[in-house]
Amino acid sequence: MVPDRRYGVTAREAGLVACHRCELVSEKDLQRCPRCNARLRSRKPQSLQRVWAWWIAGFLAYIPANLYPMLTTRQLGRESADTIIGGVIVLIEYGSVGIALIIFVASVVVPMSKFLVIALLALSIMRPSRLSQKARIHLHEVIEFVGRWSMVDVFVVALLAALVQLGAAAEVNPGPAAICFALSVAFTMLSAQAFDPRLIWDTLPAKSKMEKQA
Amino acid sequence: MTLLACPACDLLHEVPDLAPGRRARCRRCDTVIVSGQRVSLDRTLAMAVAVTVLIFFALFFPFLSISELGLSNSATLIEIALVFMSGWTAPLTIAVALTIVGIPFLRAAILVYALGPIRFGYPIPDKAAQAFRLSQALRPWAMAEIFFLGSAVALVKIIDLAHVGFGAAFWAFCAATLIIAFERNTTDSAAIWSLIDDME
Incomplete structure (x- = not known):
């Protein structure tokens, strides 16, 4: 897989994860979203x-x-x-x-x-x-x-x-x-x-x- | 400036604060990332209260009635859901009750619960963020407006066969559906999230 860098980096490439529910961007090591408590996942499992x-x-x-x-x-x-x-x-x-x-x-x-x-x-x-x-x-x-x-x-x-x-x-x-x-x-x-x-x-x-x- | 990832392709963006009515789209896939709508706390709260009251009242009054050859019949929203009760369509009763009144009511009630205290200067409830998350997750399953299209279709089907009367619940539900549609187009969930953020 070759990352596509023409437009910039994705949250995942930057070591971040965006909450799928409330869209808050957090560090990828966090288990749950600090704002809405949804489980954080970079991609849907x-x-x-x-x-x-x-x-x-x-x-x-x-x-x-x-x-x-x-x-x-x-x-x-x-x-x-x-x-x-x-x-x-x-x-x-x-x-x-x-x-x-x-x-x-x-x-x-x-x-x-x-x-x-x-x-x-x-x-x-x-x-x-x-x-x-x-x-x-x-x-x-x-x-x-x-x-x-x-x-x-x-x-x-x-x-x-x-x-x-x-x-x-x-x-x-x-x-x-x-x-x-x-x-x-x-x-x-x-x-x-x-x-x-x-x-x-x-x-x-x-x-x-x-x-x-x- | 806020750091946001595109919900469709995960690309990171530094999004500036937007003027009202402006929208920020993803550089790569064009998906709307944020729309610069200010949350009017008063308006959102007023609409949510109106919807809960209207749906609650709609439950107890006839929705539509028909009469023909001296025979007549009317149905409330609950009776409409109950038609599936006999035989193996029974689970549909719950599904229909939830999608047409249960979930739309719950979503409006969650807004009242989460935003009401902010408006009147009380601390935000502990579960406000989780409740609003639930409300967002349930969004596709609130089908009041689809039921409304269904009523229009059913009306056309029976209007030639019998005399049709509109009950109080019909108008209450009609108003609730219009308010929900208006609310969907004018309230930006991102703005409500930042409001909840500021309060916590």
């Missing part, structure tokens, strides 16, 4: 292992989240069950394209891109990446910000099931996919949080040009 563990757990939960119904509706004796995708299709049929789009983005596009981006970031630490370091930092920032919004569909189910309880006329109940989906969102949030972006900068950018010349 076992970052990649934990990223992959949460990633796999999130992915496994995402499969039943799509196969089982998110909610079941009973209207005048007729019962129907909707999966995530099924719910989106019903919304389009009723003409609520905007709402369908919100649910589709929050429940399908965001989780899928989260899996892709986190995997890409973790792999980029394990082998040379074509993406610039800055681009990867931004990807991580975006995924941490956007990921939590996936929960919106779980809240919609909660509200509908709490409100639409009109006996024989209409009744909505949550399906097993709701908890699988919520778990998947929580696990992937933990996966993104476990990723330490500092790892992206701990080695020099890919030396593809130099390698070609050699």
Whole structure:
């Protein structure tokens, strides 16, 4: 590993450690942050292992989240069950394209891109990446910000099931996919949080040009 | 001048005291290191107190109600979380209750606990720094604003099928969410940390 000194030194190279919680810079020998008492670590311990563990757990939960119904509706004796995708299709049929789009983005596009981006970031630490370091930092920032919004569909189910309880006329109940989906969102949030972006900068950018010349 | 490391890439910076509204970005990766926002103790405290009161009241009043063909039903925030209680979605009840009211309430209460004594000239509580650290760690799990988007989606879904009424809790929660969003954009955690630092 060759340290990148073009911009200056990192806290770690200077024998310092910045608290991950309150950002106070301390000597690296300290165990705990003198300001907020958080345990001091220069890098998140076992970052990649934990990223992959949460990633796999999130992915496994995402499969039943799509196969089982998110909610079941009973209207005048007729019962129907909707999966995530099924719910989106019903919304389009009723003409609520905007709402369908919100649910589709929050429940399908965001989780899928989260899996892709986190995997890409973790792999980029394990082998040379074509993406610039800055681009990867931004990807991580975006995924941490956007990921939590996936929960919106779980809240919609909660509200509908709490409100639409009109006996024989209409009744909505949550399906097993709701908890699988919520778990998947929580696990992937933990996966993104476990990723330490500092790892992206701990080695020099890919030396593809130099390698070609050699 | 303060010595700070970029939270995204660990590069050390000597950051000068910034004028209000200015932000310092990392030389290498462009991540915002500090924004020069002054903490207005009065404003932050007022917002935190307002949020705790609003969320507390929102618990006891109906959030939304519907009526159709002579049948009607209303739900409070607690009842909304309780829909998952039967069967194996039961753990979701706790998760939903925490993310929509528990954690947003706790985060506001921590601010009141840590900053309240400073404002009124009392010594800062021993656990203020640890409490504020917890509040920062819980930040991604406070989902009041996401629940609010969820309410909007649910409303559009049922508004054609039944008559919908807005309860007192809906407006209280609406106000709390707006204040939380405003607070997130105007309070800089670094400034609160230095305030706690100065007091200890």
